[in-house]
Amino acid sequence: xxxxxxxxxxxxxxxxxxxxxxxxxxxxxxxxxxxxxxxxxxxxxxxxxxxxxxxxxxxxxxxxxxxxxxxxxxxxxxxxxxxxxxxxxxxxxxxxxxxxxxxxxxxxxxxxxxxxxxxxxxxxxxxxxxxxxxxxxxxxxxxxxxxxxxxxxxxxxxxxxxxxxxxxxxxxxxxxxxxxxxxxxxxxxxxxxxxxxxxxxxxxxxxxxxxxxxxxxxxxxxxxxxxxxxxxxxxxxxxxxxxxxxxxxxxxxxxxxxxxxxxxxxxxxxxxxxxxxxxxxxxxxxxxxxxxxxxxxxxxxxxxxxxxxxxxxxxxxxxxxxxxxxxxxxxxxxxxxxxxxxxxxxxxxxxxxxxxxxxxxxxxxxxxxxxxxxxxxxxxxxxxxxxxxxxxxxxxxxxxxxxxxxxxxxxxxxxxxxxxxxxxxxxxxxxxxxxxxxxxxxxxxxxxxxxxxxxxxxxxxxxxxxxxxxxxxxxxxxxxxxxxxxxxxxxxxxxxxxxxxxxxxxxxxxxxxxxxxxxxxxxxxxxxxxxxxxxxxxxxxxxxxxxxxxxxxxxxxxxxxxxxxxxxxxxxxxxxxxxxxxxxxxxxxxxxxxxxxxxxxxxxxxxxxxxxxxxxxxxxxxxxxxxxxxxxxxxxxxxxxxxxxxxxx
Numbered sequence: 049x050x051x052x053x054x055x056x057x058x059x060x061x062x063x064x065x066x067x068x069x070x071x072x073x074x075x076x077x078x079x080x081x082x083x084x085x086x087x088x089x090x091x092x093x094x095x096x097x098x099x100x101x102x103x104x105x106x107x108x109x110x111x112x113x114x115x116x117x118x119x120x121x122x123x124x125x126x127x128x129x130x131x132x133x134x135x136x137x138x139x140x141x142x143x144x145x146x147x148x149x150x151x152x153x154x155x156x157x158x159x160x161x162x163x164x165x166x167x168x169x170x171x172x173x174x175x176x177x178x179x180x181x182x183x184x185x186x187x188x189x190x191x192x193x194x195x196x197x198x199x200x201x202x203x204x205x206x207x208x209x210x211x212x213x214x215x216x217x218x219x220x221x222x223x224x225x226x227x228x229x230x231x232x233x234x235x236x237x238x239x240x241x242x243x244x245x246x247x248x249x250x251x252x253x254x255x256x257x258x259x260x261x262x263x264x265x266x267x268x269x270x271x272x273x274x275x276x277x278x279x280x281x282x283x284x285x286x287x288x289x290x291x292x293x294x295x296x297x298x299x300x301x302x303x304x305x306x307x308x309x310x311x312x313x314x315x316x317x318x319x320x321x322x323x324x325x326x327x328x329x330x331x332x333x334x335x336x337x338x339x340x341x342x343x344x345x346x347x348x349x350x351x352x353x354x355x356x357x358x359x360x361x362x363x364x365x366x367x368x369x370x371x372x373x374x375x376x377x378x379x380x381x382x383x384x385x386x387x388x389x390x391x392x393x394x395x396x397x398x399x400x401x402x403x404x405x406x407x408x409x410x411x412x413x414x415x416x417x418x419x420x421x422x423x424x425x426x427x428x429x430x431x432x433x434x435x436x437x438x439x440x441x442x443x444x445x446x447x448x449x450x451x452x453x454x455x456x457x458x459x460x461x462x463x464x465x466x467x468x469x470x471x472x473x474x475x476x477x478x479x480x481x482x483x484x485x486x487x488x489x490x491x492x493x494x495x496x497x498x499x500x501x502x503x504x505x506x507x508x509x510x511x512x513x514x515x516x517x518x519x520x521x522x523x524x525x526x527x528x529x530x531x532x533x534x535x536x537x538x539x540x541x542x543x544x545x546x547x548x549x550x551x552x553x554x555x556x557x558x559x560x561x562x563x564x565x566x567x568x569x570x571x572x573x574x575x576x577x578x579x580x581x582x583x584x585x586x587x588x589x590x591x592x593x594x595x596x597x598x599x600x601x602x603x604x605x606x607x608x609x610x611x612x613x614x615x616x617x618x619x620x621x622x623x624x625x626x627x628x629x630x631x632x633x634x635x636x637x638x639x640x641x642x643x644x645x646x647x648x649x650x651x652x653x654x655x656x657x658x659x660x661x662x663x664x665x666x667x668x669x670x671x672x673x674x675x676x677x678x679x680x681x682x683x684x685x686x687x688x689x690x691x692x693x694x695x696x697x
Contacts, residue, residue: 068303075295082288083280090279097253101270104221105257109268112216113260115153116194120262122149123196123205130159130198137168146170153211155191158204167201192263209263210238225270230256232265247271333410333431336417341366341387344417344426353410353433355403370400372407386414387427397434408435460648468517475514482507512546515574531660533683534573536615537562540602542573543580547588555596556588559671561603569615569680571660576680579653583619583676586649589642590623590674598622601671607679614662618677620669631666634676653678 126145133139140146146157150171159167192212194205209229217227222240226247229237247254254271279285327334333350337343342365346358354361354370371379379398385391391414398410411434417426486503489495544551544558551558584600591598601620606613626634633639635654640647654664662680669675 068299068306071302072295072299075292075299079288079292082284086279086282086285090282094253094276097272097276098255101225101253101255101272102257104225105255105268105270108217108221108227108270109257109259111218112212112268115212115216116262119149119153119205119207120194120196123194123203126157127196127198127203130201130203135159135167137170137172140168141170141172149205153207153215155206155208158206159198160202160204162200164202192266194262208238209266210240213238214240221270224273226252226273228269228271229259229263230267230269232267237266247273251275333429333433335429335431336426337387337429338426339387339424341383343368350431353402353408353431354400370402372399372401375399391427408433409438410434464520468520471517472514475510475517479507479510479514482510516578530572530574531570532573533568534571534576535566536569536571536576536617536680537566537604539571539573539576540580540604540617543577544584544602546577547581547584551584551588551600554588554592554598556591557599559599559601561601563604563606566604566606566615567613568683570683571662571680575656576660579656579678580617580619582649582653586676587619587621587623587674591621594623599671601669613682614679615682616677616679618669618675620671620675621673622669622671623673625668625672626666626674629666631664631676634666635664650676 122145126143126149129143129145133143140157140159146154149157157170159169161167191206192209194207196203196205213227213229217240221227226239226241228239231237249271252271252273253276254269256267256269259266259268327347328349330347330349333353334345334347335343335350336345342363343361346361348358351358351361356369360369366383367376367380382396382398391412395411395413398412400408400410402408411432413430413432414427415430416424417428419425482503486500486507489500489503540562584602587600588598591600599622602617603620604615604617607616629641631654635650636647637651638647639651640649657664657678657680660680662678664676664678667675667677
């Protein structure tokens with residue numbers, strides 16, 4: 049069962065999942081600020097309103113007190129006139145100040161003598177009915193009195209407190225406040241309204257101040273007509289409350305939306321993780337390119353193929369760093385053809401270059417890269433590394449060629465073995481006849497000395513041919529070589545001596561560069577002699593191809609240690625050289641640079657040298673031509689007997 053990907057990002061995702069609450073928190077803080085601001089504003093408004101009410105109350109009380117003082121002044125003027133007036137009600141009523149006072153504020157004027165008996169009373173009193181008394185009280189309310197001495201007498205003026213209040217209070221004040229005069233027990237004495245309202249003090253703010261002058265125990269009370277609503281019932285608070293409600297709804301919607309987005313992100317991360325895992329586990333390299341050939345995407349397998357990270361590849365435009373430098377023009381031409389849509393549908397093979405320099409064979413399959421709108425925006429390539437397959441095919445081809453060569457070698461060995469067997473008897477007969485002729489001519493005193501020498505040489509050559517045939521038979525029948533202690537320089541001189549006649553005919557000089565005091569080698573001198581004959585003959589053939597004459601250098605050296613120590617012999621010439629051919633190519637069976645060659649000479653030479661635990665090499669001679677050399681182990685008395693027993697083909 050697959051586990052949930054990217055567990056280490058859970059804490060950060062939990063923190064991000066709470067972001068939906070930030071707008072709500074900000075809204076709550078904003079609403080709280082507005083409430084505090086409204087509460088503080090209401091406190092400030094209440095303090096200002098209270099101060100204004102106190103100022104209005106004191107101002108109104110001052111106006112009422114001033115108006116009473118004015119009436120008192122009119123009463124004093126009237127008191128000064130009393131001693132000159134007849135002591136009857138008609139004279140008092142005819143007084144202009146009395147008439148003016150009654151029109152202004154006064155309800156009545158009573159003239160009392162020293163014994164408080166009424167001298168006159170204006171207006172004249174008549175018996176009043178209950179209805180008249182009630183109408184008088186309703187219209188006038190509670191009255192107040194002004195008393196002023198007038199000589200031995202006194203004047204008492206009764207005036208209406210309600211009328212005083214209506215005429216003394218400004219009109220704008222009565223619009224704002226309910227203005228009343230109350231006594232010490234909070235009972236209304238007078239009001240600017242016909243009927244005292246007596247507003248609820250819990251709803252209407254009020255303030256009272258004592259009225260001075262001749263109205264002891266009387267207070268002026270102002271009550272706000274407007275009901276002061278609490279701040280939390282004001283319009284701004286209602287609006288921010290509605291705003292907070294809308295924020296709650298918006299936050300709920302935002303939270304649901306963020307949960308949907310979070311689930312979508314989780315699904316996307318899971319999908320991306322799965323996709324990344326599949327891309328990384330794919331054994332096929334993937335490469336996306338745009339219409340201009342610029343790399344858009346590569347997977348891990350592709351990066352491993354070319355040895356470059358994805359950061360170094362994405363965004364690159366042709367030429368690519370993994371294209372072989374020696375074939376950039378060809379690859380660029382094929383790249384343009386592929387971008388034009390001419391890439392083979394069944395793929396094509398290409399050679400790329402890894403960052404470390406080695407080349408790899410790839411199989412590329414191109415397909416159109418389509419976006420969400422259905423438009424082709426580039427090409428998607430699938431790349432398979434077929435280097436191992438190509439190497440396997442190459443090895444199989446070499447093995448087939450090697451098997452064919454081995455088959456031909458086997459056939460050749462069988463033919464050579466049969467030929468050696470067939471030549472052995474004629475050579476034995478030739479040697480026998482030669483020995484008989486030498487013995488017969490040796491007994492003749494007149495025998496031709498030159499003829500005897502020629503027969504002797506013929507016998508030696510026949511014997512040598514017999515030994516060669518015998519060693520070839522042993523070599524082909526996989527018998528052990530007859531290795532022994534031998535002087536490599538002497539073997540070389542004997543081989544050259546056998547070819548001396550041909551070398552003289554071709555006017556080829558032999559340059560001996562033999563290092564003195566060389567140690568003996570452990571080898572079969574006959575087989576080594578055949579190797580040297582082959583090398584010298586090849587050098588002579590090369591010089592013959594150049595023209596007449598030439599020089600062949602035979603050099604022996606003792607390479608420096610390390611062990612095991614070997615003696616090296618090189619055969620060089622001043623011919624045309626190897627022209628870049630390696631020893632591997634030259635010693636390949638049936639490979640020959642001669643028109644009539646079989647291509648077996650150097651192959652057999654290399655087999656003989658390696659049979660002796662030596663090695664062959666090819667290079668350039670100090671004379672400027674080709675140089676073929678071989679090395680043989682130095683003879684060791686303590687070791688080589690044992691080695692000789694183990695040496696088998």
